[in-house]
Amino acid sequence: MADEDTRAPPDWLTIDYLTEALKTGSEKPDLIIDQCDVQPAVSVGENYGNLMFRATLVILDTPDSDPEIISVVCKTHTKGIMAELSKNTFQFEKEALIVKKILPEIFEILWEVNPEQPRLGPKGYFFGTDPDELAIFEDLKVSGFENLDR
Numbered sequence: 001m002a003d004e005d006t007r008a009p010p011d012w013l014t015i016d017y018l019t020e021a022l023k024t025g026s027e028k029p030d031l032i033i034d035q036c037d038v039q040p041a042v043s044v045g046e047n048y049g050n051l052m053f054r055a056t057l058v059i060l061d062t063p064d065s066d067p068e069i070i071s072v073v074c075k076t077h078t079k080g081i082m083a084e085l086s087k088n089t090f091q092f093e094k095e096a097l098i099v100k101k102i103l104p105e106i107f108e109i110l111w112e113v114n115p116e117q118p119r120l121g122p123k124g125y126f127f128g129t130d131p132d133e134l135a136i137f138e139d140l141k142v143s144g145f146e147n148l149d150r
Contacts (some may be wrong), residue, residue, distance in 0.1 A: 009051075009053050013074060018136075019032065019036075020118065022136065025127075029053050033058070034058040035057065049077060049085065051075070051077065054071060055071065056070075057069070072136050075133070076133055080139060086140055095135065096127035099123075099127075099135075107120075125137065
């Protein structure tokens with residue numbers, strides 16, 4: 001795979017697409033993305049089976065609300081053999097199930113026992129398949145987490 005395949009976001013990953021995706025995955029039906037900057041989230045050669053992008057968004061909950069800057073990670077798959085492998089093993093569907101259903105249930109149990117228990121992974125904001133598989137997660141880098149160089 002050429003490096004440019006992992007550096008440029010897909011053409012369909014636009015401000016309009018992200019707005020509709022985040023409206024779907026939230027309780028904010030009037031959400032507006034005023035500004036959007038999508039950059040690669042990992043170094044060249046990382047994440048062989050996925051494309052990862054960090055989107056810095058200026059959002060408004062309503063047209064009259066104050067703007068808020070948030071950062072999310074957008075994950076889609078590569079092209080070619082790795083994409084086929086991902087699809088054939090239902091990787092995307094499994095990850096969506098884990099992040100949307102299983103982890104929140106585990107956290108509810110943990111928080112009943114220990115309300116101070118920190119969350120052990122990102123929140124999943126959106127999982128969709130049109131026009132291609134895309135997952136939008138909380139960007140943990142904002143909270144101080146970082147990927148280590150290999």
